Amino acid sequence: MLLSEMKEGQTGIIVHVKGNNGALRRRVLEMGLTKGTKIYVEKYAPLKDPLELIIKGYHISLRVEEAANITVDRLMIVDC
Amino acid sequence: MPKLMHKKSITIALAGNPNSGKTTIFNNITGTRQKVGNWPGVTVEKKEGSVSKFGHDLKIIDLPGTYSLTPFSIEEIVARDFVLEESPDVVIDIIDASNLERSLYLATQLRELDCKVLFALNMADLATSRGTKIDADKLSELLDVPVVFTIGNKNTGIDSLLKVAIKLAGSKSKISQKRKVKYSNDIENSISKLQGFIEERIEQNLPYNIRWTAIKLLENDKIVRERIRQKIGNKSLEIFREVETHRKHLLDRFDDDPEIVMTDERYGFIAGIIKEVVTKSTKRRIDTSRNVDLVLTNRFVGFPIFILFIWIMFQTTFVVGSYPMEWIDSGVNWLSAILELFLPDSLFKDLLLNGIIAGVGSVIIFLPNILILFLFIAIFEDTGYMARAAFLMDKIMHLIGLHGKSFIPMLMGFGCSVPAIMATRTLESNKDRILTILITPFMSCSAKLPIYILLAGTFFSARAGTVIFLIYITGIILSIITGRLFRSTLFKGADAPFVMELPPYRVPMIKSLIIHMWDRSKMFLKKMGGIILVGSVIVWMLTAFPRNINYSMDYNKEINKINTSFMDKYSNADDYEKKQIEKQKNAAITKLKLAEKAEKAEKSFMGSIGKTIAPVFAPIGIDWRGSVALLTGFVAKEIVVSTLGILYTAEEADEPDALKNTLLASEMTSLSALSLMIFVLLYLPCVATIATIRRETGSLKWTLFSIVYNTSIAWAAAFCIYQGGKILGLT
Secondary structure (H helix, E strand, O other), X not given: OEHHHOXXXXXXXXXXXXXXXXXXXXXXXXXXXXXXXXXXXXXEOOOOOOEEEEEOOEEEEEOHHHHOOEEEEEEOOOOO | OOOOOOOEEEEEEEEEOOOOOHHHHHHHHHOOOEEEEEOOOOOOEEEEEEEEEOOEEEEEEEOOOOOOOOOOOHHHHHHXXXXXXXXXXXXXXXXXXXXXXXXXXXXXXXXXXOXXXXXXXXXXXXXXXXXXXXOHHHHHHHHOOOEEEEEHHXXXXXXXXXHHHHHHHHOOOOOOOOOOOOOOHHHHHHHHHHHHHHHHHOOOOOXXXXXXXXXXXXXXXXXXXXXXXXXXXXXXXXHHHHHHHHHHHHHHHHOOOHHHHHHHHHHHHHHHHXXXXXXXXXXXXXXXXXXXXXXHOOOOOXXXXXXXXXXXXXXXXXXXXXXXXXXXXXXXXXXXXXXXXHOOOOHHHHHHHHHHHHHHHHHHOOHHHHHHHHHHHHHHHHHOHHHHHHHHHHHHHHHOOOOHHHHHHHHHOOOOHHHHHHHHHHXXXXXXXXXXXXXXXXXXXXXXXXXXXXXXXXXXHHHHHHHHHHHHHHHHHHHHHHHHHHHXXXXXXXXXXXXXXXXXXXXXOHXXXXXXXXXXXXXXXXXXXXXXXXXXXXXXXXXXXXXXOOOOOOXXXXXXXXXXXXXXXXXXXXXXXXXXXXXXXXXXXXXXXXHHHHHHHHXXXXXXXHHHHHHHHHHHOOOHHHHHHHHHOOOOOOHHHHHHHHHOOOOOOOOOOHHHHHHHHOOOOHHHHHHHHHXXXXXXXXXXXXXXXXXXXXXXXXXXXXXXXXXXXXXXXXXXXXXXXXXXXXX
């Protein structure tokens, strides 16, 4: 599923990050959104966009449309 | 033993992620001996400090905070170039211990750069309290880098950090080549082949370490390519061809760009280190920052709290600020009263009292406002709330076609457009930057505030606060309209990604808040000594000259006439009548004197200029005095108030409300005051801002565009308000 389809409080593992613009895609990766990274959807902003994730022990925000570039495997655990 | 030994000078660069506590450590090392300037050629802030410690002169350079050294943003280019070109003796990488994994990305890049690097594991106490334990010895061993624990906000570990840095700078041993990032076999293969190829072809030294050069070429680093081309000319083509072969090979092998694969692998390497170095206790702990954030960015209360904070910021600025303002005001009045008494009448006295003291005095009074406003902005930044503001606002900003981060420069625009426009450097896309620069001047800067306070305070007394609030809102709304308009016409195309760290909330340090606030208020004071002083003198000169005016009547003769005519009445009147007559006489004389002053101002150079351009301002309800004040506002917005003060020469200069009363007595109405305020809000920015726009956009075209656009919008908006108001029958 896509990261943008995940709900608050769900956990997943990044499978793939796609993107047409290499430089921008690399920026996303450099912030730690790499393949195999465990992500936790902390919350969506009050206006439903952007969303806040916890990865590698820190909080990061992404727009929904950018999260739509990230494919994830949902993990069925309730823990982060 | 006499100390004749020459102290050795050591250059230490501080690198690190944003929010790693780098600035705190820098402040702790250098104290107040800081020099704030710009990196050559760009306007990224450069902080330098010198300190003598442990028998060495230490020069500390604070590099811009970055997450990576991939040269995408100007900050990253500046930081990398400094390490590459200036070769500091030691680079200290400040690592946020509670955020080790991501911090190590920059650390491994520094490690690859082949400089003497040392890690400061900062805020490890915080990490420990969150259940994360870091084995520093292991980390040091794995990356072959000295590691020191520091707690920046408690000033712990700083001395040992400096001691290790000095020792490292003095060590002759070569920088260890092992234990840098190890990539997968395919990539390592390409790196070593390319390395060999480069070594074979090239006799003279390449600018940088060969392995690093090979890695950067595989990553298609444009800056490194360009430097190599400059250094070895045509021979570089051979190398680039070889690079292409390898890149193609890797692309086939991984089905992805080599730079992407290498980013992935760097994080893979880091994950390996983390596994060996970090132990996490499974015990769940209360994460205060996370709980605070659940409230501050809450679906329901997030926005109300945000608006409340902004409201508190402005309310404090004005209400609390009004007390010190009164003290400054009485101080200035006292000074001019003393001078009035003791100086003989002369042109110089006129210049000093009516030009310099009146001009600068009417502006310095706003120093408390500006200090408070910058204090709030510093608090927002240092607590981490600024990032939440961007998080909350991104959806809205995105509707205008901007990045949530654009909100930060725009918010700073309420302080001063100059640092605000500089802050657009945090935006990665050039389009976003120019668009943000163009709309930032609509955020009403603090220099415009004195004008609103004067006009709204005079004409809307009880509702002044509301009126000023609405003025600010008008600016915001117009910036939204402008943003949307330009985004769909001049700046079409994709937006920059919104990848932003939300740092944990921190209690700000008083020292850092004060340094922050002071750095920015200093700019205001510098303006005061320079531009505003010069501006006040010019305005005074234009008002005081020409000296010999052809008055429409001989005022002195008229006054004498009154004196004699009343003398006649006086002779045959009783005591009561005498008093009445006295009153009438004085009133008549004052009237004449004021008329003389008004005529003098009208016939001065300034009056002529104002009258020439007045027809342009007539439809928006601004008379020639207003026109002149607006013209002088080009130098600096603060001057508008002092110009009004000079032009509406107040009856009794020592009375604090003199200007207010004179304005009320003039033909200015609340409607025309409102129109004037709107015009001030929107029209062309001050000289300093225009210079900054020119520098930051690097384009004269955009600068002129900004001037013309702002001024036209200002006129149109003021026209609508004034004419609309008149139709509605408001005054």
